[in-house]
Amino acid sequence: MKQLAQRARAVQPSATLQASQRAKALMASGVDVINLGVGQPDFQTPVAIKQAAIRAIEADQVDGYTATTGIAPLRQAVADHLQATQNVTVTADQVVVTTGAKMALYALFQVMLDPGDDVLLPAPYWVSYAEQIRLAGGHVLEVAPTADLKVTPAQLDSAVTPATKAIVLNSPQNPSGVVYTPDELKAIGEWAVAHDLWIVSDEIYGDLVYDRPAPEPSMLTLSDAITDHTIVINGVSKTYAMTGWRIGWVIGPKAVTAALGKVLSHMTGNPAAVSQYAALDALTGDQASVTKMNASFQERLDTIYPLLTALPGFKLVAKPQGAFYLFPDVREAMAIKHCTTTSEFVTRVLEEAHVAVVPGEAFGLPQHIRMSYAADRDQLLTAMTRLKEFMQS
Numbered sequence: 001m002k003q004l005a006q007r008a009r010a011v012q013p014s015a016t017l018q019a020s021q022r023a024k025a026l027m028a029s030g031v032d033v034i035n036l037g038v039g040q041p042d043f044q045t046p047v048a049i050k051q052a053a054i055r056a057i058e059a060d061q062v063d064g065y066t067a068t069t070g071i072a073p074l075r076q077a078v079a080d081h082l083q084a085t086q087n088v089t090v091t092a093d094q095v096v097v098t099t100g101a102k103m104a105l106y107a108l109f110q111v112m113l114d115p116g117d118d119v120l121l122p123a124p125y126w127v128s129y130a131e132q133i134r135l136a137g138g139h140v141l142e143v144a145p146t147a148d149l150k151v152t153p154a155q156l157d158s159a160v161t162p163a164t165k166a167i168v169l170n171s172p173q174n175p176s177g178v179v180y181t182p183d184e185l186k187a188i189g190e191w192a193v194a195h196d197l198w199i200v201s202d203e204i205y206g207d208l209v210y211d212r213p214a215p216e217p218s219m220l221t222l223s224d225a226i227t228d229h230t231i232v233i234n235g236v237s238k239t240y241a242m243t244g245w246r247i248g249w250v251i252g253p254k255a256v257t258a259a260l261g262k263v264l265s266h267m268t269g270n271p272a273a274v275s276q277y278a279a280l281d282a283l284t285g286d287q288a289s290v291t292k293m294n295a296s297f298q299e300r301l302d303t304i305y306p307l308l309t310a311l312p313g314f315k316l317v318a319k320p321q322g323a324f325y326l327f328p329d330v331r332e333a334m335a336i337k338h339c340t341t342t343s344e345f346v347t348r349v350l351e352e353a354h355v356a357v358v359p360g361e362a363f364g365l366p367q368h369i370r371m372s373y374a375a376d377r378d379q380l381l382t383a384m385t386r387l388k389e390f391m392q393s
């Protein structure tokens with residue numbers, strides 16, 4: 001049999017999905033595993049959103065293909081939501097609705113990158129960026145962060161090359177929950193403008209912030225020059241507990257959204273129609289469920305943070321301010337348990353403490369592990385007890 005393509009052989013599977021599958025396999029064999037490896041809210045999609053989807057089905061609105069770039073009312077709703085929450089004006093044709101933010105990013109790198117183009121990727125970073133950049137023929141320039149897990153223009157200066165075309169920013173950040181201040185983002189944005197780079201701003205966790213007002217200011221609020229260079233990625237997955245519905249979007253200059261429309265017409269055709277109607281209701285309906293979920297995440301963070309930082313060998317530079325992840329440095333914990341790699345440490349945590357977490361290797365910072373606190377309070381408390389016993393055994 002002929003070999004598969006080089007790109008298929010080179011791509012790494014998603015480490016977060018793999019970690020979750022290992023946990024599920026152990027659970028299926030009867031072990032009581034607490035899964036802190038997942039990257040999705042543990043809430044159900046709000047009932048009103050589900051009902052809007054049912055109404056759309058019953059009204060025969062979802063039986064045919066839709067426009068590739070999404071139904072007109074949803075594109076307009078994304079634009080209106082941006083106006084209402086960020087005071088930023090865009091037109092509906094600057095919005096492209098996609099099959100989740102993951103597809104938004106994949107399609108974006110396809111339209112943006114030529115083989116050999118470099119993309120600056122500050123570490124730690126979400127697992128799929130690097131693989132998606134490579135799948136588009138691009139080359140990843142990882143930028144090591146400062147101790148607070150952020151990057152500065154000075155660090156970007158030493159990483160940028162003449163072949164650099166874009167920088168990927170993600171605040172609030174997966175895997176660390178770190179949130180850049182508007183001033184920090186502005187400094188990076190101005191630096192990117194000075195180098196004439198595209199800024200890919202993944203704002204999928206922008207509504208999930210703690211100890212501060214939500215949502216976080218978008219990159220599009222910082223200056224006109226930054227806006228001209230910025231392409232925002234967002235979606236309903238995290239804010240509305242809708243990961244399974246697969247709706248995300250791109251907001252950017254018309255030349256970008258037009259090119260995305262062409263490419264997506266050969267990739268997805270359109271995002272699932274029923275999901276688009278559900279997302280329309282999410283954006284235009286009552287936002288009380290968002291506030292409620294946020295309050296719950298805040299409470300869990302406040303519960304788990306002091307317990308986690310008290311674990312032997314687990315270090316966090318600061319309390320996370322967004323998303324639903326903790327990303328402790330576990331170098332000392334690994335030494336205590338005589339583990340040489342984080343993958344080995346994570347395997348032992350799963351097999352001995354029955355807690356599933358993700359190794360930092362996948363996020364560009366091998367000395368860390370990612371733990372999601374999208375789990376109920378009792379499970380989080382039990383997980384912390386198990387980890388404490390594991391570290392003391």
Ligand code: PLP
Pocket residue numbers: 039099100101102103126170174202204234235236237243246247248
């Ligand atoms: N961007 C980041 C930083 C994420 O963490 C995720 C999901 O985990 C996504 C994008 C993709 O989200 P979606 O479910 O909309 O594809």
